[in-house]
Amino acid sequence: MKKKKICMVGDFSVGKTSLTQTFVNNVFSDKYLTTIGVKIDTAIIGDTKLIVWDVAGRDSLSPINSSYLVGAAGIVLVGDGTRENTIDDLSIIWDTVKNRIGEVPVVVALNKADLYDWSVSDQSYTFFSEQGWDVFSTSAKDGRNVEEMFQALVEKITN
Amino acid sequence: MTDIESPQIQALKQRYRESLAEKIELIEQQINLIVAAEADAGSLEEAHQVLHKLAGSSGMYGYNDINLLCRKVMSGLGGSSVDDSVNALNQIAELLEQYR
Amino acid sequence: MEERRLQQQINEQLFKKLQLAYFCVDKSMRVTCFSKNLRNYGYDSVLVGAEIEEHVDFMIGLDAQTELDLPMVESPSGTPVAVSLLPSSGELTVLISDASGHAEQRQLLQQKANENELLLEQQHKLMGQLSLASKELESKNQQLEEASRLQTSFISGVSHEFRTPLTSIIGYTNLVKEDLLLVSESEPEVKASAQQNSEHLRAVQRSSKHLLSLVENLLDHGKLDSNEIFIRPKSTDLAELFDDVALLLKPLSDSKNIEFKLDIELTNSFMAVMDDSRLRQCLINLVGNAIKFTDQGSVTLTARLADESLTISVADTGLGISPENLKKIRLPFWQAADTGKAGTGLGLTITERIIELMGGDLDISSELGKGTCVSFEVPAPMLLETPIGECSTVSGSKVLLAEDDADIADLVAMMMSEAGVDVTHVENGALAIEALRDQPFDLVLMDINMPVMTGYEALEKLQESKNKTPVVILSASSIEADRAKAESLGCFDYLVKPVDIGDIFQIMNRVVDQESL
Ligand SMILES: Nc1nc2c(ncn2[C@@H]2O[C@H](COP(=O)(O)OP(=O)(O)O)[C@@H](O)[C@H]2O)c(=O)[nH]1
Ligand SMILES: [Mg+2]
Numbered sequence: 001m002k003k004k005k006i007c008m009v010g011d012f013s014v015g016k017t018s019l020t021q022t023f024v025n026n027v028f029s030d031k032y033l034t035t036i037g038v039k040i041d042t043a044i045i046g047d048t049k050l051i052v053w054d055v056a057g058r059d060s061l062s063p064i065n066s067s068y069l070v071g072a073a074g075i076v077l078v079g080d081g082t083r084e085n086t087i088d089d090l091s092i093i094w095d096t097v098k099n100r101i102g103e104v105p106v107v108v109a110l111n112k113a114d115l116y117d118w119s120v121s122d123q124s125y126t127f128f129s130e131q132g133w134d135v136f137s138t139s140a141k142d143g144r145n146v147e148e149m150f151q152a153l154v155e156k157i158t159n
Numbered sequence: 160m161t162d163i164e165s166p167q168i169q170a171l172k173q174r175y176r177e178s179l180a181e182k183i184e185l186i187e188q189q190i191n192l193i194v195a196a197e198a199d200a201g202s203l204e205e206a207h208q209v210l211h212k213l214a215g216s217s218g219m220y221g222y223n224d225i226n227l228l229c230r231k232v233m234s235g236l237g238g239s240s241v242d243d244s245v246n247a248l249n250q251i252a253e254l255l256e257q258y259r
Numbered sequence: 260m261e262e263r264r265l266q267q268q269i270n271e272q273l274f275k276k277l278q279l280a281y282f283c284v285d286k287s288m289r290v291t292c293f294s295k296n297l298r299n300y301g302y303d304s305v306l307v308g309a310e311i312e313e314h315v316d317f318m319i320g321l322d323a324q325t326e327l328d329l330p331m332v333e334s335p336s337g338t339p340v341a342v343s344l345l346p347s348s349g350e351l352t353v354l355i356s357d358a359s360g361h362a363e364q365r366q367l368l369q370q371k372a373n374e375n376e377l378l379l380e381q382q383h384k385l386m387g388q389l390s391l392a393s394k395e396l397e398s399k400n401q402q403l404e405e406a407s408r409l410q411t412s413f414i415s416g417v418s419h420e421f422r423t424p425l426t427s428i429i430g431y432t433n434l435v436k437e438d439l440l441l442v443s444e445s446e447p448e449v450k451a452s453a454q455q456n457s458e459h460l461r462a463v464q465r466s467s468k469h470l471l472s473l474v475e476n477l478l479d480h481g482k483l484d485s486n487e488i489f490i491r492p493k494s495t496d497l498a499e500l501f502d503d504v505a506l507l508l509k510p511l512s513d514s515k516n517i518e519f520k521l522d523i524e525l526t527n528s529f530m531a532v533m534d535d536s537r538l539r540q541c542l543i544n545l546v547g548n549a550i551k552f553t554d555q556g557s558v559t560l561t562a563r564l565a566d567e568s569l570t571i572s573v574a575d576t577g578l579g580i581s582p583e584n585l586k587k588i589r590l591p592f593w594q595a596a597d598t599g600k601a602g603t604g605l606g607l608t609i610t611e612r613i614i615e616l617m618g619g620d621l622d623i624s625s626e627l628g629k630g631t632c633v634s635f636e637v638p639a640p641m642l643l644e645t646p647i648g649e650c651s652t653v654s655g656s657k658v659l660l661a662e663d664d665a666d667i668a669d670l671v672a673m674m675m676s677e678a679g680v681d682v683t684h685v686e687n688g689a690l691a692i693e694a695l696r697d698q699p700f701d702l703v704l705m706d707i708n709m710p711v712m713t714g715y716e717a718l719e720k721l722q723e724s725k726n727k728t729p730v731v732i733l734s735a736s737s738i739e740a741d742r743a744k745a746e747s748l749g750c751f752d753y754l755v756k757p758v759d760i761g762d763i764f765q766i767m768n769r770v771v772d773q774e775s776l
Contacts, residue, residue, distance in 0.1 A: 003312055005320040012373045032377075034370040036362050037331025037339060040316050051319050056331075056369070067327050071320025083380060117384075165677055171670050178666065211708060215735040216666040218757025226757060 010078030011086040015111035018140035066100040074105040105156035113137040301335030495535035518557035531639035544606035553577030572634035580625040654679030656701040661691035688712030718748035
């Protein structure tokens with residue numbers, strides 16, 4: 001079985017850990033617990049064993065800690081659909097990723113789609129489509145688009 | 160202060176008393192008018208005016224009974240039928256008769 | 260070979276001391292050696308010769324040339340570990356050390372920092388929403404103000420419509436009652452039935468008066484906003500006024516089986532210069548309220564007249580008002596929701612305003628379950644009875660009399676000139692306006708119902724031309740609406756015929772008093 005490392009990156013508290021847990025263990029918690037360093041989980045999609053690195057939010061922004069990215073076959077850029085700044089930050093984070101490991105397959109998860117105060121600007125959507133990224137409005141809470149998002153990334157990696 | 164009346168006031172009161180006969184005639188005219196016009200709005204309005212005036216002056220001259228009756232009749236004018244209005248006015252004419 | 264084993268032993272000792280675990284892989288990422296304590300971190304399937312990717316997840320995607328520091332990775336045992344990849348001559352050594360102490364601290368710090376930042380973000384967002392909301396509120400407020408203005412004018416309009424028929428109900432009831440009295444005097448056999456009828460009439464009258472007071476409250480509420488409530492002091496028999504209030508409200512307290520106590524001390528003189536109808540309105544509102552909110556015990560109306568000042572208090576043993584409701588109770592239309600009592604909720608607002616205008620302050624103290632006491636103190640100047648005729652202020656003053664009825668005009672003119680008043684007589688409103696343009700007068704006595712120009716029209720004309728000469732209306736109509744109309748047109752006072760000449764002189768004294776102020 002093929003094994004692929006992917007990294008969840010994005011600002012703190014956007015839902016990287018929650019998305020991973022929903023996907024891997026099918027559990028969701030409302031409590032916010034900052035991830036320190038990296039947590040590694042595995043899940044199987046088709047004939048691929050996915051090794052999901054849930055990278056600490058704050059840390060993934062700093063070049064020093066971009067060491068976690070090394071060896072990743074794909075990236076999930078996670079933003080919080082209700083916090084516009086976390087979406088704006090995605091392009092900076094992408095630059096860090098590119099500098100460290102080059103251009104790898106990417107999907108964008110705009111998370112917390114279950115909440116009301118959705119605030120993703122048209123500019124952001126335009127930017128994502130210019131980059132050629134697939135964008136998913138996900139919710140770790142109700143599970144929408146979570147599998148689809150991971151599935152899409154795996155397909156990009158294996159093709 | 161009304162205890163001792165000046166001759167001038169007494170003369171005025173006398174004059175008013177004497178004018179009551181005239182006022183009976185006026186009322187009788189009104190009665191005829193109301194009957195003739197079958198108590199239409201115009202004739203009632205005119206009767207009302209006459210009574211209004213009579214109520215004011217009679218009170219001022221101390222004829223409380225006339226004053227009271229006028230006010231009562233005014234409120235009954237145009238009430239239900241021509242007869243009612245005529246009867247009411249007749250009451251006043253009768254009351255005035257005793258001052259003739 | 261021997262050397263290598265020795266080296267390995269030394270390393271093993273050293274690593275143990277440092278609590279380090281390690282493994283080595285070759286170019287093809289197969290394990291060449293590993294420390295036994297690797298198991299402590301949950302990497303327990305590692306074997307020499309095995310492919311490392313199969314056994315250690317964090318090695319996936321890496322090759323033997325990678326030099327890397329992973330400061331904190333969660334190991335399979337749950338312990339956070341620090342990982343170092345050290346490539347040398349084609350082989351890769353991977354060192355693993357316990358980072359849990361370090362991790363705990365960082366976790367706490369980072370959590371705090373992140374939570375703080377989240378709070379800040381949220382604050383920011385809230386501020387934005389707040390400023391939006393406040394803008395929205397502002398425009399809502401404007402809409403509400405507009406609505407309230409419409410409501411006020413609607414209420415005034417409707418109240419007016421109600422008032423006219425109501426006053427005529429009261430007026431006509433009065434007349435019928437007087438009539439009944441005449442009947443009962445003349446025919447003794449119908450006396451009994453007449454008496455019963457007049458009882459019924461009194462009930463009708465009481466209810467109408469109560470209804471009227473509600474309507475007047477509503478009407479006054481409209482005036483409150485536009486500052487149209489006026490206080491018109493005149494000589495007032497306070498003893499009579501309190502009797503009136505008691506008579507009007509006693510049936511209300513009787514019907515609820517509570518006691519209505521009067522404690523009135525007016526000392527020697529009880530004639531005061533006050534607006535009797537406004538004072539009556541206040542007392543009816545306050546006592547009415549007290550009775551309304553008292554289900555057992557008593558309502559006490561206390562009045563003290565001393566040093567030209569009238570102190571009133573209305574105390575009840577009713578529901579009482581909670582401190583927070585005490586703050587709201589003065590708001591218009593406010594009603595204690597939990598009491599289920601009906602009303603317009605305007606009485607207190609209006610009463611408070613009237614008392615203010617009379618120069619007093621309404622004080623409310625209350626204890627929930629014990630009762631409420633409402634009190635106020637207003638100036639009550641004593642009336643100085645000057646013998647009429649000798650009165651210097653009346654004698655010599657100039658009065659214009661506008662009256663079309665010669666009988667009345669002559670009588671009034673005669674009586675006034677006997678008191679030394681200089682009277683000019685005209686027959687209608689138009690002539691009165693003309694006369695006022697030509698020369699000054701101290702007072703105008705004006706009939707309403709006149710040919711050519713009525714008293715109302717004349718009042719209007721005077722208001723337009725800003726003529727300030729006080730006008731006293733002499734009207735044959737005792738209907739309240741007519742009085743209100745005249746007052747709204749700015750008349751100084753309103754007397755109902757038959758007019759007592761003494762009343763006119765009293766008014767003239769008041770005119771002089773006001774002017775000398
Ligand atoms: N309503 C909602 N809350 C979410 C969602 N995903 C995560 N959260 C909450 O957001 C907070 C941060 O989530 P977490 O996964 O720890 O974010 P991370 O810092 O990116 O790993 C937690 O309180 C989660 O419960 C979501 O899809 N919907
Ligand atoms: Mg996390």
